[in-house]
Amino acid sequence: MLSRTRVHLQTLVLLILVVHLSQPVCVDVPSGTEAILGKTMKLTCISCMRREEVKAKTRVDWYYMKEDENKEYGITSHKFHIYRFEEDSSGALDGPLNGRVKWNGSHDLQDLSIIITNVTYNDSGVYECHVQREFVFDFFTPSVYITKNITLRVKEQATGDTAALYSEIMMYVLLVFLTFWLLVEMVYCYRKISKSDEQAQDTAY
Known part of the structure; x- marks a missing residue:
């Protein structure tokens, strides 16, 4: 029973994490x-x-x-x-x-x-x-x-606006990094939940 409660708790934490990281990212970039x-x-x-x-x-x-x-x-x-x-x-x-x-x-x-x-x-x-x-x-x-x-x-x-171009590139790099971070966290949490679920099944048997 304790293991199942832990699994549900970790699932809730995962959902909160996904919602938090999926919030729109505000990047203060200079104007063209x-x-x-x-x-x-x-x-x-x-x-x-x-x-x-x-x-x-x-x-x-x-x-x-x-x-x-x-x-x-x-x-x-x-x-x-x-x-x-x-x-x-x-x-x-x-x-x-x-x-x-x-x-x-x-x-x-x-x-x-x-x-x-x-x-x-x-x-x-x-x-x-x-x-x-x-x-x-x-x-x-x-x-x-x-x-x-x-x-x-x-x-x-x-003509090329170097400052605006650099800012735009940095904004996309940041968005790609945050997306990759979200993916890594989701995989990590999924593995933890799967492992806890297996342990709960073993305990039940």
């Missing part, structure tokens, strides 16, 4: 910085959360500032508020990119990216992703504020 004229460009903004932080109110504000050739003289460009995401209301705002900015974030709100359609040369500049999270706990509601900057260049033809 080269857009192609006339194409669609994704501006990536990743803000990973831990499992205990999944209950949070998230607000995302995207800003655009055109790089001014006169900035060396202390003259700065106007910052445009181009997109706002909230639970109750979200959407593109009036500005130089009006009608060409769309939400491209994930359902779990760890990927907070946007896309720009029909890119023009005037879209070159600095984009800011402002993320405000208010976490919901039993007795208090702490908040965090994160800002990420992306300097975008628009070109007529594509």
